[in-house]
Amino acid sequence: MEKKIVNNYGSFDITFVKSSGSTMWAADGKKYIDFISGIGVNCLGHNYKPLVKAISKQARKQIHISNYYFSDVGLKFADELLAVTGFEKGYFGNSGAEANEAAIKLARKYGQLNGGAKRKTIVTLDWSFHGRTLATLTATGQDRFHPECFAPYPEGFKKIIPNDFDALKNAFDNTTAALFIECIQGEGGVNLINPEWAQAAAKAARDAGAIVMADEVQTGIGRTGTFLASDALGFKPEVVTLAKGIAGGVPMGACLFRGKAADVFVAGDHQSTFAGNPLACAAGLVVVETVSQPEFLDRVNHAGDYIRGAISSWNLPIVKDVRGKGLMIGTQIDSKIKPFDIEVKCLEKGLCTTTAGTDVVRFLPPLTISDKEIEEGLKIYKSVLEEFCK
Numbered sequence: 001m002e003k004k005i006v007n008n009y010g011s012f013d014i015t016f017v018k019s020s021g022s023t024m025w026a027a028d029g030k031k032y033i034d035f036i037s038g039i040g041v042n043c044l045g046h047n048y049k050p051l052v053k054a055i056s057k058q059a060r061k062q063i064h065i066s067n068y069y070f071s072d073v074g075l076k077f078a079d080e081l082l083a084v085t086g087f088e089k090g091y092f093g094n095s096g097a098e099a100n101e102a103a104i105k106l107a108r109k110y111g112q113l114n115g116g117a118k119r120k121t122i123v124t125l126d127w128s129f130h131g132r133t134l135a136t137l138t139a140t141g142q143d144r145f146h147p148e149c150f151a152p153y154p155e156g157f158k159k160i161i162p163n164d165f166d167a168l169k170n171a172f173d174n175t176t177a178a179l180f181i182e183c184i185q186g187e188g189g190v191n192l193i194n195p196e197w198a199q200a201a202a203k204a205a206r207d208a209g210a211i212v213m214a215d216e217v218q219t220g221i222g223r224t225g226t227f228l229a230s231d232a233l234g235f236k237p238e239v240v241t242l243a244k245g246i247a248g249g250v251p252m253g254a255c256l257f258r259g260k261a262a263d264v265f266v267a268g269d270h271q272s273t274f275a276g277n278p279l280a281c282a283a284g285l286v287v288v289e290t291v292s293q294p295e296f297l298d299r300v301n302h303a304g305d306y307i308r309g310a311i312s313s314w315n316l317p318i319v320k321d322v323r324g325k326g327l328m329i330g331t332q333i334d335s336k337i338k339p340f341d342i343e344v345k346c347l348e349k350g351l352c353t354t355t356a357g358t359d360v361v362r363f364l365p366p367l368t369i370s371d372k373e374i375e376e377g378l379k380i381y382k383s384v385l386e387e388f389c390k
């Protein structure tokens with residue numbers, strides 16, 4: 001069958017027809033273990049009964065009403081998310097890039113109110129990824145995302161090198177509106193940010209009068225074993241952005257504010273038609289209530305440590321590093337081998353993975369992945385890596 005969807009993604013020629021837990025089935029009946037969960041989205045796995053039930057129930061009540069009004073489930077979800085994260089207010093959107101656009105606009109307005117027209121710059125980190133809209137592409141600290149064909153890019157972004165204390169010396173001044181940190185760089189290669197550095201960077205930014213924002217679109221909602229990754233890094237941002245896992249597969253994003261950032265947005269500053277509709281909020285409510293349980297997060301940590309430990313224990317010569325936190329996992333591969341070739345081989349054998357940076361195979365399995373599915377996936381992964389060692 002000819003496919004009429006623009007192949008912006010270089011998609012594989014596999015058509016999936018059903019999924020359950022961390023297992024997916026293609027149209028030809030072939031079974032796949034899901035180590036990527038729709039790029040960190042299906043945090044409760046596929047066909048998670050309480051989620052399906054909540055969405056079905058909400059669909060019968062109301063799917064969408066516009067933001068001219070409030071919905072009961074929207075208010076409840078906001079209360080729950082803010083209580084769990086310790087933020088004061090929130091904006092709901094539809095995606096990660098859009099949540100980050102909201103954060104960027106908020107930072108610019110904060111700068112204007114606290115230093116005038118010159119305080120507009122947003123400082124982001126080298127190797128970061130913030131999204132595919134023009135502003136979020138510009139915020140992204142990887143030049144491969146800045147091809148000339150999309151120019152001109154917006155002004156007012158500056159990059160610093162993460163984990164480099166020297167880079168903090170001249171990073172912030174009275175032109176800085178915000179420091180924007182991607183808490184573990186997903187797309188950039190599952191790169192960990194050193195907590196001492198993050199705290200020092202946050203302090204330096206605040207000392208210069210800027211606010212601190214965390215892009216937790218990938219790391220948030222339990223992915224790294226704490227509800228927010230910034231909790232573990234030990235700096236409490238004024239703004240945090242969330243998306244991917246937030247509604248377990250229903251498109252949604254959020255930008256949460258507190259402290260100096262809490263009262264920046266007023267009516268009319270930022271809006272979107274679909275944003276935070278009742279269907280998405282009903283899904284989000286199940287996700288947040290489930291993921292915020294301490295036992296749930298303990299299990300994420302255990303499963304992640306187990307997977308990293310297993311890969312390290314194979315002692316394969318092509319594996320240069322195994323890193324990450326919770327169920328955000330990167331295997332750094334010898335630069336002679338393309339991680340994409342490993343991804344292709346894994347798929348052939350029935351395992352969905354993805355890549356990151358230039359030399360990393362990335363796993364973002366459902367946070368609910370079972371021991372059995374972990375074993376099945378690791379067995380395939382080991383056999384593929386061994387093939388590449390030959």
Ligand SMILES: *Cc1c(COP(=O)(O)O)cnc(C)c1O
Pocket residue numbers: 094095096097098100129130131132182186187215216217218219243244
């Ligand atoms: C995926 C991602 C985004 C973009 O989210 P979309 O929903 O694709 O717009 C932004 N920031 C980070 C850290 C991401 O991982």
